[in-house]
Amino acid sequence: MRVLSVCCAFSLSSLAAAAAPDLFQPSGVFALEYAADPRLSPDGARVAYVRRSGDVMRDRFASSIWMVSVDGADHRALVQGDGSFGSPRWSPTGDRLLYTATENGAPALRVLYMDTRETTTLARLPRGAGSPAWSPDGTRVAFLMFVPDEGPKPAPMPAKPDGAEWAPPARVIDRVVYRADGQGLLEQGATQVFILPADGGTPRQLTTGPQNKSGPLAWTPDGASIVFSANLDEDWERDRVDSDLHVLDVETGAVTQLTTRDGPDAEPAVSPDGSMIAYTGFDDREQGYQVTALSVLDRRTGRSRVLTAQLDRSVSGPRWATDGSAVYVQFDDRGVTKVARVGLDGSVETVAEGLGGSTLGRPYGAASFTVGPGGAIATVVTTPRRPADVAVTDGSGLRLLTRLNEDALGHLDLAGAEELWVESSADGRPVQAWLMRPPHAEPGERLPLILEIHGGPFANYGPRFSAEMQLYAAAGYAVLYVNPRGSTSYGEEFGNLIHHAYPGQDYDDLMSAVDLAIEMGVADPDRLFVTGGSGGGVLTAWIVGKTDRFNAAVVAKPVINWASFVLTADFYPFFTRYWFPGPPWEEPEHYWRRSPLSLVGNVTTPTMLLSGEADRRTPISEAEQFYQALQLRGVETRMVRIPGAYHGIAARPTGLIAKTGNILAWFAAHGGPSPAD
Numbered sequence: 001m002r003v004l005s006v007c008c009a010f011s012l013s014s015l016a017a018a019a020a021p022d023l024f025q026p027s028g029v030f031a032l033e034y035a036a037d038p039r040l041s042p043d044g045a046r047v048a049y050v051r052r053s054g055d056v057m058r059d060r061f062a063s064s065i066w067m068v069s070v071d072g073a074d075h076r077a078l079v080q081g082d083g084s085f086g087s088p089r090w091s092p093t094g095d096r097l098l099y100t101a102t103e104n105g106a107p108a109l110r111v112l113y114m115d116t117r118e119t120t121t122l123a124r125l126p127r128g129a130g131s132p133a134w135s136p137d138g139t140r141v142a143f144l145m146f147v148p149d150e151g152p153k154p155a156p157m158p159a160k161p162d163g164a165e166w167a168p169p170a171r172v173i174d175r176v177v178y179r180a181d182g183q184g185l186l187e188q189g190a191t192q193v194f195i196l197p198a199d200g201g202t203p204r205q206l207t208t209g210p211q212n213k214s215g216p217l218a219w220t221p222d223g224a225s226i227v228f229s230a231n232l233d234e235d236w237e238r239d240r241v242d243s244d245l246h247v248l249d250v251e252t253g254a255v256t257q258l259t260t261r262d263g264p265d266a267e268p269a270v271s272p273d274g275s276m277i278a279y280t281g282f283d284d285r286e287q288g289y290q291v292t293a294l295s296v297l298d299r300r301t302g303r304s305r306v307l308t309a310q311l312d313r314s315v316s317g318p319r320w321a322t323d324g325s326a327v328y329v330q331f332d333d334r335g336v337t338k339v340a341r342v343g344l345d346g347s348v349e350t351v352a353e354g355l356g357g358s359t360l361g362r363p364y365g366a367a368s369f370t371v372g373p374g375g376a377i378a379t380v381v382t383t384p385r386r387p388a389d390v391a392v393t394d395g396s397g398l399r400l401l402t403r404l405n406e407d408a409l410g411h412l413d414l415a416g417a418e419e420l421w422v423e424s425s426a427d428g429r430p431v432q433a434w435l436m437r438p439p440h441a442e443p444g445e446r447l448p449l450i451l452e453i454h455g456g457p458f459a460n461y462g463p464r465f466s467a468e469m470q471l472y473a474a475a476g477y478a479v480l481y482v483n484p485r486g487s488t489s490y491g492e493e494f495g496n497l498i499h500h501a502y503p504g505q506d507y508d509d510l511m512s513a514v515d516l517a518i519e520m521g522v523a524d525p526d527r528l529f530v531t532g533g534s535g536g537g538v539l540t541a542w543i544v545g546k547t548d549r550f551n552a553a554v555v556a557k558p559v560i561n562w563a564s565f566v567l568t569a570d571f572y573p574f575f576t577r578y579w580f581p582g583p584p585w586e587e588p589e590h591y592w593r594r595s596p597l598s599l600v601g602n603v604t605t606p607t608m609l610l611s612g613e614a615d616r617r618t619p620i621s622e623a624e625q626f627y628q629a630l631q632l633r634g635v636e637t638r639m640v641r642i643p644g645a646y647h648g649i650a651a652r653p654t655g656l657i658a659k660t661g662n663i664l665a666w667f668a669a670h671g672g673p674s675p676a677d
Contacts, residue, residue, distance in 0.1 A: 023439060025474070032409075032467065033051060033052060033405055034358055035389055037368055039089065039378065040372035042093065046074075048078065049065070050086050051063070059652050069401075070401070085099055092138045097111065100129055128145065129143040133219060139197065146187070149210075177237065180616060181646050181648075182616075182646045193207045194206060195226075206253050207253070213228050214228060218270045228268065231244065240573050261281070275300065277299065279318065288499040290492065293308045295307065311331070311340075311348055313489065322372070328340065332488060332489035334489055335434075335461060335462030337354070355369065357382025360650070362533075363463070363464035364461065384436070384465060385416065387405060389402045420513065425511065425512045431513065433480060435520075436469055439473065450667070452479055457498060468659070475673055478523055482510055500581055507543060527551060552605060552670035557647060559596075565619075596626065600630065610623070612655075614646050640658075
């Protein structure tokens with residue numbers, strides 16, 4: 001195998017070395033904080049952002065709203081308390097800050113007056129507000145809210161005798177998608193557009209119908225209309241990808257469709273002069289991965305044109321320059337999240353990179369940004385050693401405004417990440433990976449290695465903070481994470497190498513990276529371990545069916561049997577249409593060929609299963625199938641179930657700790673370092 005390159009991971013800044021280095025411990029998860037949703041004020045002088053902090057007493061990450069000046073001064077809390085606060089939105093003149101609040105289970109929309117620091121509740125909303133947006137003149141607020149309807153009723157029951165205790169009434173379901181991960185069974189109804197006076201009052205519902213309306217909501221400059229995204233077609237329930245832009249007349253409630261292509265049109269942003277609408281989407285070819293492009297719609301002619309056709313990267317979050325000369329977008333490029341300025345001529349200029357850190361578990365690319373006067377940008381940035389902090393740039397380099405974790409992490413010795421490129425044994429394609437070494441590793445020391453595989457499978461890892469990876473490194477492991485074929489941020493062709501072929505040669509990509517870590521003298525070939533969650537759980541189960549080179553494996557929240565998965569997962573209309581050539585009864589051999597269960601007869605590796613009991617994305621019945629098959633075969637196995645956890649096991653601090661703790665305990669029992677080592 002020929003090594004293509006090895007270089008240091010991208011870093012935004014060098015942080016002072018800790019005076020007394022120590023190692024990251026599981027309890028340290030509660031001390032972590034990260035920034036999200038940074039919002040530049042209209043004058044570009046301040047940034048309001050959401051600050052999420054671990055709460056050890058309630059086992060959650062609590063949200064508050066903070067503000068910092070663009071020179072790094074005046075960093076202070078604006079809204080905090082015993083509740084959850086988010087979605088800060090500056091009024092057009094910057095004199096007020098709109099935000100959402102939930103306290104004691106009661107959601108509301110509130111406004112903070114910046115001169116007096118007084119807060120007013122505009123409306124208490126029974127089901128919360130999404131995508132809040134000020135009208136251009138600051139007199140009204142638009143938002144999304146779920147509106148229930150009765151739905152089908154169960155058959156009538158006989159009269160219940162006085163004092164009798166009967167079972168709850170039957171539930172009748174006729175919706176195509178009737179449950180969702182993180183929510184469970186869905187209430188009957190739809191998300192609608194509302195407006196509300198900015199000085200409080202009664203919300204007015206502007207849209208109706210059974211279809212959900214989606215944000216962000218974009219006002220036209222005259223305040224007469226709101227642009228939103230939705231699939232209002234009759235087949236909306238079964239076509240989960242298609243959507244179009246629509247414009248809503250605020251006065252009359254009339255809705256006019258603006259786009260018509262087969263595919264998603266989303267994230268509308270109206271230009272400052274109101275003549276154009278920027279949005280994201282693609283022409284649907286029913287592929288597993290499709291690059292989302294930036295388009296602009298001329299409101300006068302009704303014609304659209306694609307601006308990022310040459311970029312070959314999926315873009316998101318379009319925001320207009322304040323002078324209307326360009327649109328800024330966010331995209332992932334080879335595992336690094338960036339912001340680009342896209343000219344109306346299609347030119348693309350990267351203006352910031354290293355975004356991320358707004359997720360703590362694994363090194364995914366969650367981030368956001370806003371644009372202010374003169375092209376100033378506020379965003380959140382990360383390194384392998386730090387979660388998201390707020391940063392700003394005027395195009396001449398990022399300037400860090402916060403250091404939220406210096407108290408929790410500044411004194412610790414944390415693992416960095418080396419970038420690796422390797423040729424895949426499958427076809428010689430270059431594959432990118434990162435290698436983290438334990439903080440106290442000796443030069444030249446052969447180390448136990450954990451191969452940690454990302455989910456998706458259409459997603460990417462990068463040089464971003466990951467509490468899980470840091471805990472593995474602190475336990476004495478080298479940690480290898482890879483973006484095999486199918487990963488995003490490498491273009492449409494690379495992503496679709498696994499279209500109708502997953503798992504497949506992504507296995508070869510992963511094994512080539514492991515071989516490289518051994519050839520580098522880092523990984524001990526006799527102490528190899530593998531784990532991954534969701535799509536990574538699929539590949540972990542596939543790996544132990546293909547090779548016995550790993551000492552032990554942990555298969556987290558996997559798909560084991562594709563036929564049972566697509567008929568029990570929450571978004572089954574999507575999976576059957578985009579990941580397979582047909583439904584299971586038409587393509588049974590295709591589903592079976594790609595199912596890790598088909599290889600269970602080969603497994604000899606000690607394999608643990610780990611899932612959330614409330615998972616609706618990859619239901620726990622998938623893990624149970626593999627566990628019971630391994631038990632029938634007499635293969636050493638164990639099942640760990642996280643009570644109450646949805647697909648995102650690490651959403652709660654104890655979930656992250658339980659996940660990594662059980663993985664490390666299983667590996668320690670099979671040749672890995674013991675917790676005391």
